[in-house]
Amino acid sequence: MKYKILTLGCKVNSYESQFYNEQLEASGFTKANEDEPCDLYIINTCTVTNTAASKSRKKIHQAKKENPNAIVVAIGCYVQFIDEKQRNDLGVDIVIGANHKNELVKIVSDYIKSKKMNTVVSIEDFSEFESMPIHEFESKKRAFLKIQDGCNQYCSYCAIPYARGHERCPSKESVIETAIELSKRDHDEIVLTGIHTGRYQDGSTNLAGLLKELLKKTDSRIHYRISSIEITEVSDELIQLMKENKRICSHLHIPIQAACNETLARMNRPYTVEEFKERIQYIRTQLPNVSISTDVITGFVQESEEEFNTTVQNLKEIGFSFLHVFPYSKRNGTEASKMTGEIDGNVKKSRVNVLLSLSKELRLNDMNRFDEISILIENHKDNVYYGYTDQYHMAHVYSNQPLEGRINVKWDAIENETYIVKEG
Template sequence: MKIAFYTLGCKVNQYETENLKGRFAAEGFELVEDTDQADVYVINSCTVTASGDKKTRQVLHRFRRQNPDAVLALTGCMPQAFPEKAEHLPEAQIITGSYHRARLVEYVRRALATGERIVDITPHRAGEGFESMKTTRFTEKTRAFVKIEDGCDRYCSYCIIPKARGPVRSKPLDALREELEEIAQNGYQEVVLVGINLSSYGKECGLRLIDAVELACSIEGIVRVRLGSLEPELLSDDDIERMSRQEKFCPQFHLSLQSGCDETLARMRRHYDTAFYEALVDKLRNHFPNCAITTDIMVGFAGETEAEFEASLSFARKIGFAQMHVFSYSVREGTRAAAFPGQLDRRTKELRSRRMMQAAQENREIFLKAQVGAVADVLFECTVTEEGTEGHTKNYVPVFVKADLPLSRKIFSVRITGVQGDHCTGELV
């Protein structure tokens, strides 16, 4: 049986898809690309924004047209958050949320054998444990994503993720050590620790994120440890100090901002203000010179005035982010913000998004140009293009190098010589 996967959303979703691939392969399924004719298609969905739900529906339509007789399995955050809507998607023969992901192989076999439709979505509950899951091989080949945390209890006014992902729960350190050691044995030199609310790691069991970082840095064979997205207010001074002592730690911090205006942050129910955020960035830059500060920033939130948007734009320029993911607010049914007054029209959101993305591009150019002349260790990817082989520095600057010797999956010292578009160029030292 041939099976294809399609993943939407975050690195946690990507990790979970890789785990599912391993489970199906172990049961004798042949993994193929999603553009191929397959007997089974698995869609791992994202529901952070309304556009994520739209993409899920579009992918279901495409796969059904592509192969009318295939079994289509929908899993992930969309059905978990909106079970009634998911159940009424006619193309999906199997519908599960994130809670019963481990049963997906069983459900696919049943659907193939009987043709029945299976819908199994169980709400998350307080006190549930971390899903036992180990993934040690990845199609990306160069770096390994390791999910160490799931769930969120921050309840921002615009966000449906607490419903989709449930309470905070964390991977035990002994299980994490076992997974990391096997990842290292499989030749991955860099690991990225990821979670739904990564900064909350260990909250329910007396641990902190720094405990997982120090463990990862202690694993022989792993030479780089990187973090996924972080909630700013949960990163303590002690965490920063201890991270700065780890030679393997990569100085790239994705600090979710959402808005650079205090009034907007308050309506969003974020747990910090711009003064706190700026002070945190200063601490990080003091401990990690030339670190990359990246972020997510939302425009057009309910009630956002022109003055509030200008304040957010000005703050983004002031911080000087190395990279910004800019997106427009979309109403999520079931959140507090869905009932807020002052919902903005699409045109206003688009105009503000363009202006914020222009600022993001300008910040990006400044950051990349500041790297020119530096010598950095670069971990190279597997893909070779006309521009050379792409790799990334520890602070995640993309660098293309042309060389006669094979570079893929190796680390070389590189002198950064210039900037081309969204990446740097370099030469081997």
């Protein structure tokens, strides 16, 4: 049976789609080419905004149109978030919410035998972390390891707590076991990922404790990267560990979302700009080579020109290494969707462009801080080798000799936000 997986949304969804792909192939399913109809469509849905929800519905309709006789599975956040009538109206064969996702292959196989449709479990009933280990990644050198799911933060703009449920984590033993397996398959860097990665907890073991165990029990060539972490979760223990061990990459992605206190308060974010700045300053005193990137939402409900200008000024002062910029998009059912004062679309677009321009400036400033860079070579074409630095900047290395693994070099130029290294 040929299948396709159509993925929307975040990196965690991408991770989970990779898991589905690995499990399906191991069970005898065949991945279809992009332009051919297939027998099984899996739509990994997203609900973070109304736009994402609309795209999820569109992908479902496209699949049904491409092959009306195919089995269509809608899985993930969108189908968890909507009500039973809306799920029924989708007209899909199988619905799997935020639970039982690791049983996808079994559920599809059972459906083929009995035509029994799965149901969505209420988020109040989520209790255990569903293990979804992936053993090999296409990029070969960089692997992802999901160590957390769910969120308890309830930011006013976000539907994730309603779609993925409360926070839950795997045991440290299972994380270590998967990391060891990844290291045996030639992965040189493991990215710890989750919805709220910094909230990892297994008994008395927090994220720093988990990293200590991983560093101790995996090969010394393996480096670790934290995909994203909240400022309130960058503990002194974690900072000290990064200071002592160079196998933890010198990059932290810390979402700020807005750099104006009035905007942050409406977003229900758990810090002020002053608190954020103070913590960033401390991190840099301890880790002078660390690069810190961030997420910014612009055009949030009631964001005035003055608030936006305050955000821009504070972003400059903080000096992030780069920005991921998102225009605010309403999601029905969240607290923000009940607020008045939506920002005009053209204004949002203009503000996005301002922040993207700022991001380029910030990245160039950050890249120029380093004379020597450490690059993980991930792939190549002819004599050009591609990879990312410890600080998560792109690098192109020109070399007539084969390159692999992690290399330390001096760069020759910066072009299009990319280090250029000429090895001869």
